[in-house]
Amino acid sequence: MSFDVNAIRKDFPLINDEVAYLDNAATTQKPECVIKAISDYYRTSNANPMRGLYKLSVAATDAYENARSKVATFINAADPSNIVFTRNATESINLVAETYAMANLGEGDSILISIAEHHSNLLPWQKVAAAKGCKLKYIDTDENGKITVDAFKAAMTPDIKFVSINQISNVLGTLNPVKEFSKIAHDNGAKILIDASQSVPHIKVDVADIDCDFLVFSGHKIYAPMGIGALYGKKELLEAMPPFLRGGEMIDYVTRDSATFTEVPHKFEAGTVNVEGAAGLTAALDYVDSIGIDEIAKREEYLTKIAFEKLSSVPHVKILGSSDYIDHHGILTFVIEGVHPHDIAYIMDSDDVCVRAGHHCAQPLMKHLGVMSTTRASISFYNTEDEIDRFVRSVAGIRSKMGYAE
Numbered sequence: 001m002s003f004d005v006n007a008i009r010k011d012f013p014l015i016n017d018e019v020a021y022l023d024n025a026a027t028t029q030k031p032e033c034v035i036k037a038i039s040d041y042y043r044t045s046n047a048n049p050m051r052g053l054y055k056l057s058v059a060a061t062d063a064y065e066n067a068r069s070k071v072a073t074f075i076n077a078a079d080p081s082n083i084v085f086t087r088n089a090t091e092s093i094n095l096v097a098e099t100y101a102m103a104n105l106g107e108g109d110s111i112l113i114s115i116a117e118h119h120s121n122l123l124p125w126q127k128v129a130a131a132k133g134c135k136l137k138y139i140d141t142d143e144n145g146k147i148t149v150d151a152f153k154a155a156m157t158p159d160i161k162f163v164s165i166n167q168i169s170n171v172l173g174t175l176n177p178v179k180e181f182s183k184i185a186h187d188n189g190a191k192i193l194i195d196a197s198q199s200v201p202h203i204k205v206d207v208a209d210i211d212c213d214f215l216v217f218s219g220h221k222i223y224a225p226m227g228i229g230a231l232y233g234k235k236e237l238l239e240a241m242p243p244f245l246r247g248g249e250m251i252d253y254v255t256r257d258s259a260t261f262t263e264v265p266h267k268f269e270a271g272t273v274n275v276e277g278a279a280g281l282t283a284a285l286d287y288v289d290s291i292g293i294d295e296i297a298k299r300e301e302y303l304t305k306i307a308f309e310k311l312s313s314v315p316h317v318k319i320l321g322s323s324d325y326i327d328h329h330g331i332l333t334f335v336i337e338g339v340h341p342h343d344i345a346y347i348m349d350s351d352d353v354c355v356r357a358g359h360h361c362a363q364p365l366m367k368h369l370g371v372m373s374t375t376r377a378s379i380s381f382y383n384t385e386d387e388i389d390r391f392v393r394s395v396a397g398i399r400s401k402m403g404y405a406e
């Protein structure tokens with residue numbers, strides 16, 4: 001399909017020429033087809049899935065399981081049963097930490113994460129380290145915000161039994177070479193989880209090619225509703241892991257004192273599941289497929305280039321991370337000399353530009369970069385050159401609004 005941004009913008013009720021929405025790394029706007037899929041589900045197929053033998057319940061089960069197949073195909077998993085539905089990436093990481101890591105790691109072992117992880121890919125590992133007596137080790141980014149393959153290799157000491165690392169940083173936009181990281185981890189006898197929250201919406205992610213053990217993402221960052229996320233896991237690992245939550249839908253047989261559990265992935269989906277979220281996720285992934293993930297990546301690279309070049313030319317502005325736009329993948333995190341990021345975001349809101357200010361749930365990275373907080377603009381394919389111009393104009397006017405002479 002050739003890229004017609006005006007037609008695409010009409011698909012999104014909250015995307016219009018009044019407000020430039022540049023907070024897509026936090027969450028994306030939803031196309032009409034996703035909103036309709038949710039409402040259609042309640043109009044045509046709502047019942048408690050899995051339990052019922054009547055047609056409506058079968059329809060709800062089908063909607064849910066279709067989403068699983070869609071996700072598997074989208075990230076090239078071998079089988080739908082490799083996909084566990086969760087509420088979001090955070091829950092997916094907690095699931096692996098509380099089940100795989102708690103069962104397999106112990107004293108003398110280490111977990112390796114990067115300094116550029118979202119708190120969701122840090123706090124669960126702090127808990128495992130404290131509970132199991134293992135060490136949590138960090139690999140730092142270099143002056144360009146990157147982690148090279150050589151640096152990763154050097155960090156992979158024999159004690160490291162688990163690596164959990166992002167594919168694209170939510171602060172710097174840097175793309176990690178996770179396929180190479182995965183091979184190095186495996187060569188050293190470690191398992192690896194990829195936090196693909198910021199990559200799945202923007203580039204082709206192929207779990208077979210990466211050969212990761214686990215991969216996680218949130219639906220809401222890829223145009224799907226909030227409240228649905230996915231965990232990919234290798235089948236033999238998922239099968240060996242104990243359940244995360246316990247209750248209905250995940251058992252085989254229950255006696256007064258014990259229970260046996262059903263097969264993967266249902267073993268990890270206790271209680272009534274999120275069918276409306278699954279239906280919305282299917283619609284969102286179909287929508288992304290209808291544009292093409294490679295087209296999306298190309299369009300976002302083009303917008304990133306324009307935004308990076310224009311923002312770089314504004315006096316007193318410093319963009320964090322790489323000095324090459326190609327490393328930013330739609331994410332521009334910046335500081336303005338002498339202006340607090342919260343003031344920046346408030347002033348930009350008065351110019352009808354939506355950006356995020358704060359530590360972006362990455363406080364250790366902020367410390368590593370020597371800043372308390374920053375402002376972040378993040379791009380989606382539905383953004384336009386005009387919105388980028390409006391964003392840069394707004395940034396350029398901030399210091400004078402704060403009373404600086406220049």
Ligand SMILES: Cc1ncc(COP(=O)(O)O)c(C=O)c1O
Pocket residue numbers: 025026088089090091118120121166168169170195197198218
């Ligand atoms: C890299 C990364 N990992 C994890 C998360 C957590 O996502 P969620 O809040 O949807 O669980 C985010 C959210 O911004 C993120 O950017």
